[in-house]
Amino acid sequence: MNWSLFFGELVSGLTLGSIYALIALGYTMVYGILKLLNFAHGDVYMVGAFIGFFVLQWLGGPLKPVVTGWLAVAIMFAVAMIGCGALGVGIERFAYRPLRNAPRIAPLISALGVSIFLQNSALLLWGPQFRNYDSFDLVGVKSYHIGSNFFISNIQILTISVSIALTIALTLVVSRTRTGKAMRATSFDRDAAEMMGISIDRVISFTFFLGSALAAAGGIMFGLVFGQIFSLMGFTAGLKGFTAAVVGGIGSIPGAVLGGFLIGLTEAFATGYLPGGSVYANLYVFALLIAMFLIRPSGLLGSPVIQKV
Amino acid sequence: MKKVVVAAGLAAAVAVLATAAWGSTRGASKVASATNADTALVKCGKTRTIGLLAPATGPAASIGINQVHWANFFKNTYNRTHKTKKIKIILEDTMLGSANGTAEAVKGAQALGSNASVLGVVGPAGSNEVKATTGALKGAGLGFVSGSATNASIATDGTRTGYFFRTVPTDDDQSKSVAKYMVGTLKVKRVYIIDDQEAYSTGLADSVQTLLTAQGVTVGRDGVSQQQSDFTAIINKIPRNTQLVYLPWQLPPKGQAFGQQMKSLGRAGTKLMGSDGLFDPAFSGLGNNVYDSFFPVNPQDARVAAFKKIHHGTELFGAPSYVAAQVVSGAIDRACKNGTASRAEVRAQIKKTNIPVTVSLLGLPVKFAKTGNLVQHPFGIYHSVKGVFVRVA
Numbered sequence: 001m002n003w004s005l006f007f008g009e010l011v012s013g014l015t016l017g018s019i020y021a022l023i024a025l026g027y028t029m030v031y032g033i034l035k036l037l038n039f040a041h042g043d044v045y046m047v048g049a050f051i052g053f054f055v056l057q058w059l060g061g062p063l064k065p066v067v068t069g070w071l072a073v074a075i076m077f078a079v080a081m082i083g084c085g086a087l088g089v090g091i092e093r094f095a096y097r098p099l100r101n102a103p104r105i106a107p108l109i110s111a112l113g114v115s116i117f118l119q120n121s122a123l124l125l126w127g128p129q130f131r132n133y134d135s136f137d138l139v140g141v142k143s144y145h146i147g148s149n150f151f152i153s154n155i156q157i158l159t160i161s162v163s164i165a166l167t168i169a170l171t172l173v174v175s176r177t178r179t180g181k182a183m184r185a186t187s188f189d190r191d192a193a194e195m196m197g198i199s200i201d202r203v204i205s206f207t208f209f210l211g212s213a214l215a216a217a218g219g220i221m222f223g224l225v226f227g228q229i230f231s232l233m234g235f236t237a238g239l240k241g242f243t244a245a246v247v248g249g250i251g252s253i254p255g256a257v258l259g260g261f262l263i264g265l266t267e268a269f270a271t272g273y274l275p276g277g278s279v280y281a282n283l284y285v286f287a288l289l290i291a292m293f294l295i296r297p298s299g300l301l302g303s304p305v306i307q308k309v
Numbered sequence: 310m311k312k313v314v315v316a317a318g319l320a321a322a323v324a325v326l327a328t329a330a331w332g333s334t335r336g337a338s339k340v341a342s343a344t345n346a347d348t349a350l351v352k353c354g355k356t357r358t359i360g361l362l363a364p365a366t367g368p369a370a371s372i373g374i375n376q377v378h379w380a381n382f383f384k385n386t387y388n389r390t391h392k393t394k395k396i397k398i399i400l401e402d403t404m405l406g407s408a409n410g411t412a413e414a415v416k417g418a419q420a421l422g423s424n425a426s427v428l429g430v431v432g433p434a435g436s437n438e439v440k441a442t443t444g445a446l447k448g449a450g451l452g453f454v455s456g457s458a459t460n461a462s463i464a465t466d467g468t469r470t471g472y473f474f475r476t477v478p479t480d481d482d483q484s485k486s487v488a489k490y491m492v493g494t495l496k497v498k499r500v501y502i503i504d505d506q507e508a509y510s511t512g513l514a515d516s517v518q519t520l521l522t523a524q525g526v527t528v529g530r531d532g533v534s535q536q537q538s539d540f541t542a543i544i545n546k547i548p549r550n551t552q553l554v555y556l557p558w559q560l561p562p563k564g565q566a567f568g569q570q571m572k573s574l575g576r577a578g579t580k581l582m583g584s585d586g587l588f589d590p591a592f593s594g595l596g597n598n599v600y601d602s603f604f605p606v607n608p609q610d611a612r613v614a615a616f617k618k619i620h621h622g623t624e625l626f627g628a629p630s631y632v633a634a635q636v637v638s639g640a641i642d643r644a645c646k647n648g649t650a651s652r653a654e655v656r657a658q659i660k661k662t663n664i665p666v667t668v669s670l671l672g673l674p675v676k677f678a679k680t681g682n683l684v685q686h687p688f689g690i691y692h693s694v695k696g697v698f699v700r701v702a
Binding site: 004008009011012015127128130135145149151153155156222225226271272278279 | 366367368371404407503506533536538539540542543544546549560562565566572573574575
């Protein structure tokens with residue numbers, strides 16, 4: 001057993017999984033409340049990565065930021081999360097809310113339309129070229145040895161810890177606050193919640209804000225860890241996030257995180273151990289999705305839908 | 310009822326025949342138009358038009374825009390020094406490496422083919438693009454001279470002989486130079502090769518792998534997709550005692566991301582070697598452990614200094630595209646001696662190109678073999694010194 005390779009792939013998988021988990025959380029929250037698959041979510045993640053990039057340029061760029069590197073990263077996170085949160089609220093207000101009582105296929109098509117609109121707008125505004133975060137210059141990426149052959153970088157540690165911290169914060173918001181209680185009530189029975197005086201519109205807007213802000217955090221993490229961002233990065237990442245949400249059990253917050261880590265680990269270990277894994281990692285990821293559907297259609301932590309007949 | 314069935318049958322038969330007849334006429338007119346495009350005489354006039362197929366945007370934009378700059382640099386120099394005749398360049402963006410694959414390149418080639426004033430083409434940049442655009446360019450009778458497509462078989466498979474030419478050596482030449490430098494100068498014993506699954510990349514990787522293995526070097530091999538950004542999992546796979554990782558890739562930002570991820574995983578000590586596609590400041594900026602192989606260019610040439618002065622850069626990737634523009638414009642000038650020229654005449658003149666070493670930007674004579682390859686074809690090896698590639702072999 002090559003433990004160095006195993007540990008390396010474990011860290012890579014957890015890092016990638018952290019990003020997928022943040023995307024999956026947005027999918028799962030929106031689905032939990034609206035029973036809508038928000039296919040534009042991956043593109044919100046892309047917009048978040050770009051907002052972070054432009055904030056960095058505004059702060060003087062990675063070589064000479066006007067503030068310290070880590071403070072620049074914190075500002076990038078804050079601005080991108082607020083910006084994307086607002087974008088999410090806007091998308092819900094103009095693309096989904098008018099279709100709330102329409103047949104379920106209508107908002108789904110609308111979501112695809114928003115996704116294509118965001119992708120093409122990004123191509124038009126920022127072009128198709130890759131942009132580099134230059135994390136090395138920005139924060140001075142360092143790798144730490146654990147033992148003689150195990151390595152982990154400070155950016156990987158940051159990514160995993162920020163992801164866990166955001167998930168804990170989200171769980172606390174949903175389980176301990178009045179708004180969270182309203183979210184749970186809306187998810188359980190929208191009509192009953194409305195009759196109890198809960199402002200459904202406000203709850204849904206808040207859900208979109210939270211989900212989109214988490215996606216923005218994922219986008220910035222991607223830029224910091226993997227160096228580059230581009231206009232079409234949201235499509236595949238969105239699909240993986242969606243897969244993570246489904247594998248974990250769509251509608252379940254811990255399920256989304258678990259699904260994200262599982263997808264990330266599958267990708268990393270497939271690359272490390274399976275034949276042709278580096279090229280065909282996606283094959284293994286989506287095979288996992290199919291297997292999950294066959295074995296446990298409601299996902300790892302999802303509860304089966306019981307229909308009264 | 311019987312009458313209706315018969316009438317319907319007749320109508321169907323007529324429709325089938327009409328469709329077949331229309332199709333055959335259309336086919337004939339297609340052939341006729343292709344033939345016409347080949348031999349149709351164009352009045353040369355004062356301004357002659359050259360098409361340029363380059364990735365001005367997209368993932369390979371950093372090298373593509375450099376080709377555009379060099380081609381335009383030739384145009385401006387030519388127009389300044391020739392009072393009675395001028396060159397016009399029509400750029401078609403091929404977006405090399407984008408999600409659309411080679412579709413944009415084909416669209417660009419079709420646009421140039423249908424523009425009667427275009428007499429010859431510079432580009433396209435990638436070998437896959439050369440393969441994809443051959444039908445459109447050949448069908449329109451256009452000769453095309455690439456300043457960066459290096460796949461060996463595109464000149465030898467006979468598909469585009471007489472139409473395709475290039476001002477760069479081939480991957481065979483490149484792989485020999487690369488393997489020789491790795492073994493002879495760097496004295497490496499353990500190399501890991503990662504291709505990017507494109508024809509250019511796998512061809513070059515295969516060739517270098519064969520040469521290294523024959524010389525007793527332990528070679529590991531893997532591949533990534535061009536759309537991939539996370540290389541950490543594959544980096545973990547590279548044995549720790551690997552001395553050099555060879556990346557025959559086309560997209561400099563990907564090479565840059567790979568190098569940065571290598572560093573972040575504590576692999577800063579491993580040497581990286583790229584191919585001509587990574588000859589870019591994004592890759593050389595990774596540090597002093599970076600090497601690259603690149604086309605022959607004479608850095609002492611006054612035109613290099615003049616170009617650097619205008620574009621404030623050291624990028625030489627597009628220099629062979631300058632030579633390609635020089636080849637096409639020279640051929641048009643010779644074909645236009647009697648005031649008119651056809652695309653076939655321009656192709657014939659491209660074949661006869663003979664730019665002596667004294668005026669060649671490449672530092673070697675520009676003369677084509679029957680295949681469209683350069684008669685002389687050495688490849689240079691470069692080392693990154695303070696973020697800039699310096700020729701070392």
